[in-house]
Amino acid sequence: MTKSGRPEEPVTDRLFATERQPEDFRFDAAVARVFPDMIRRSVPGYTTIIPMIEVITEQYAQPGSNCYDLGCSLGASTLAMRHGIPYDDCSLAGIDNSEAMIERCQHYIALDDHPLPVSLRCEDIQQTPLANASVTTLNFTLQFVPPEARSHLLTRIAEATRPGGVLILSEKIRFESEDEQATQTRLHHEFKRANGYSDLEISQKRSAIEQVLIPETLEAHKQRLKAAGFERVLVWYQCFNFVSMLAIKAE
Numbered sequence: 001m002t003k004s005g006r007p008e009e010p011v012t013d014r015l016f017a018t019e020r021q022p023e024d025f026r027f028d029a030a031v032a033r034v035f036p037d038m039i040r041r042s043v044p045g046y047t048t049i050i051p052m053i054e055v056i057t058e059q060y061a062q063p064g065s066n067c068y069d070l071g072c073s074l075g076a077s078t079l080a081m082r083h084g085i086p087y088d089d090c091s092l093a094g095i096d097n098s099e100a101m102i103e104r105c106q107h108y109i110a111l112d113d114h115p116l117p118v119s120l121r122c123e124d125i126q127q128t129p130l131a132n133a134s135v136t137t138l139n140f141t142l143q144f145v146p147p148e149a150r151s152h153l154l155t156r157i158a159e160a161t162r163p164g165g166v167l168i169l170s171e172k173i174r175f176e177s178e179d180e181q182a183t184q185t186r187l188h189h190e191f192k193r194a195n196g197y198s199d200l201e202i203s204q205k206r207s208a209i210e211q212v213l214i215p216e217t218l219e220a221h222k223q224r225l226k227a228a229g230f231e232r233v234l235v236w237y238q239c240f241n242f243v244s245m246l247a248i249k250a251e
């Protein structure tokens with residue numbers, strides 16, 4: 001933070017640039033500090049998905065409902081939702097279990113001059129209470145929840161969602177076909193290289209996230225969302241192995 005309590009100017013992600021001891025990736029203070037740069041240079045489509053979350057929120061928010069951003073990090077998706085909600089009687093909550101993220105997120109929310117209040121909670125999304133929801137966002141967060149806990153969370157979200165409400169679910173995915181998996185992974189790595197990451201950075205980050213970020217197939221996501229209680233699931237964005245889905249509750 002600067003002396004004025006504002007987050008400093010964008011910081012370049014060099015966390016994996018020098019040789020490190022293997023250690024699982026965590027959303028700690030070092031990651032929170034470089035996060036805007038890291039996610040923009042690492043996730044193909046992130047800079048398109050954020051403004052589209054605003055567009056989708058505007059379409060599906062319902063008056064008098066609650067909107068949730070689960071795994072809000074520094075609040076990029078939260079702010080997109082805030083700007084999309086066209087009613088002043090909606091509530092918006094951003095939830096993340098990383099203290100470092102929530103602390104910095106408070107500053108970004110405060111810097112955004114907008115009348116809709118945002119409540120930030122440092123909580124595990126697997127336990128956080130959800131009710132009367134119209135739009136819920138999981139923008140690259142479900143992938144960090146243990147696979148065996150994903151159905152329970154999605155069922156809680158579906159049950160808390162009003163008729164006609166939605167879940168925006170963005171995920172890194174894997175592919176059934178070994179060939180496609182190899183090609184899409186290579187293209188993702190080329191995207192990272194084009195954004196200035198070295199081979200060492202790419203390979204050390206890959207090892208660090210291996211046990212932490214568990215991708216599933218698009219088919220597995222679709223089936224589980226339907227079993228959880230969503231009527232329709234569509235893919236509205238894909239770039240390489242990164243997709244965003246819209247899961248819609250029956251009217």
Ligand SMILES: Nc1ncnc2c1ncn2[C@@H]1O[C@H](C[S@+](CC[C@H]([NH3+])C(=O)[O-])CC(=O)[O-])[C@@H](O)[C@H]1O
Pocket residue numbers: 027039070071072073074075076077078095096097098101123124125126138139140141144145
């Ligand atoms: N169980 C959990 N409970 C709460 N938070 C969690 C949990 N597991 C992980 N997180 C949080 O989920 C966030 C995932 S980042 C989201 C980007 C954001 N949505 C964006 O649009 O900028 C995506 C990425 O880094 O690829 C991190 O802040 C974790 O602390």
Ligand SMILES: O=C(O)C(=O)Cc1ccccc1
Pocket residue numbers: 038039042043172205206209213
């Ligand atoms: O960097 C990667 O290779 C990813 O798959 C995306 C990512 C982005 C931010 C934190 C963890 C993983």
